Amino acid sequence: MNIVVAILGISFLVVVHETGHYLAARAFGMRVLRYSIGFGPPIFRYQPKGSPTVFQVCAIPFLAYVQIDGMNPAEEIDPNDPALFPNKGVLARMVTIFAGSFANYLAAMLIMFGFYLAFGMPRSVESQDAMIVGEVGPGTPAEQAGMQPGDRIVEANGRPITTIRELQAVTQPRAEQPTVYVVERDGQRLPPMTITPTRSPEDQGQIGVMTPLVFEPVSVGDAAYSALLWPLVQTRVQLEGMAALVRNRSTEGIQGPVGMTRMATESAERGPRTFIPFIALISVALGLFNLLPFPALDGGRLVFLGFELITRRRPNEKVEAVVHMVGLLFLLGVIVLVTFRDVMG
Incomplete structure (x- = not known):
């Protein structure tokens, strides 16, 4: 049961991330073709009347993705279609890309706000x-x-x-x-x-x-203030951890899907006072990871958009597509290696 709770918790955070992209895209009038929870063959599909978006749940209900029309640099683009991603202003596109990580940070704040109100502020004894x-x-x-x-x-x-x-x-x-x-x-x-x-x-x-920790009741104001600062503090800690990994040329701190699920399961076994902050921490980590300026990640796309914003000219679409493809292959390779290490370890 705990592993199911762990998987659902992590999947929820990915859904939050993709929902951020979806809401921002729709707010700027972009056409969203697909909102999918999970991968593989769809087991449930729904398209509201008059909507271009197909909402679906797939056979492997783990992770999620949103398909925004025209977002793939390799696609043929109709310059007269105002609903395509590349036909929107650069700031609209930047906000849409950034919205996924923003949703994760917002979710972490709300999770910790509820945690502080429900359980109080933890203090070491x-x-x-x-x-x-x-x-x-x-x-x-x-x-x-x-x-x-x-x-x-x-x-x-x-x-x-x-x-x-x-x-x-x-x-x-x-x-x-x-x-x-x-x-x-x-x-x-x-x-x-x-x-x-x-x-x-x-x-x-x-x-x-x-x-041991004791949990002291806090006011709504104190809970809100602490919840607002919590993701920022965790971001600093995680950035310092990444810097240490690079400095020490180590991958010990990197967790793949198996390792992350194992840690979430162990947190769930310890009860909500451990599991809830862990899920908030993963939400921050997901938001931060996607903002890293690496190809195929949201941060990599923001780099290209930043170039466009500064130079007022678009990067070559074919070059951008190749860069993102190489980055994706590299990330998939790292995930495979880390997952192999987690399983064999």
């Missing part, structure tokens, strides 16, 4: 005499070693541990170095765990544990 694990991050070194919420970390690298600060003092300098941790569970000391901390964007070691 630190014990003064014991390092109690409140949460173990999905896919983190601590989880892979078998650490669980409620465990008490009593020793790290030969040093006694009683607080989170003592744990950080030992762990942070030992990024990518095997380190022995001693844990007690239900009053019983477990065999020592050898854990290799990952390197954070701040170039510090981390194993992926948090102290």
Whole structure:
């Protein structure tokens, strides 16, 4: 059941993204030929009377896409058809492309706003005499070693541990170095765990544990303010993470569809207080990823539109089509490799 919830949650975010494109396109009078939820043979299809758009649900109801007429640079374009994507002004086209990521950011804000109102604002609670694990991050070194919420970390690298600060003092300098941790569970000391901390964007070691959280009620105003800032903070963190991956020439932080679904499933198993912020985080990640200035992504298309806006002349359509095709093939190759790693790992 949890994996179904996870898949539906991720698919919902893609639907949100494509809905942003669809609403912006329709607002500017563009013709949308197809709005599809999923891939493969359609199992449900509906076209409202007088509408050019076919709404469909396919046999594989995972992800979604919107087909805007004339958006493919390789298509033959009728310059007299005002409803085609390329026949609209450059700002209208830029807004339409940007609208997908904007919808994801807006969704993250609304999700966190509802979360804060329903559960309150999370605050870490630190014990003064014991390092109690409140949460173990999905896919983190601590989880892979078998650490669980409620465990008490009593020793790290030969040093006694009683607080989170003592744990950080030992762990942070030992990024990518095997380190022995001693844990007690239900009053019983477990065999020592050898854990290799990952390197954070701040170039510090981390194993992926948090102290217990309490949730304090907040006002509507405070919830709205925190929800507004939350996606911006997460964007900064994710950009720092991407920079660290490039700097360290590592792909450890990259998750494919299998890895992402696994993490979402694990979050769902921990309950709504973990799953809801995770879905909001994925929404931010989806919006940010699509804005990267890479061919085939929305950000890549915005680069070409930005060129047109600055130079007041359009790029060569055939060159743009080739660039996006090469980018798409590269992205598909990366997805295949990462998925293979996730499955075999």
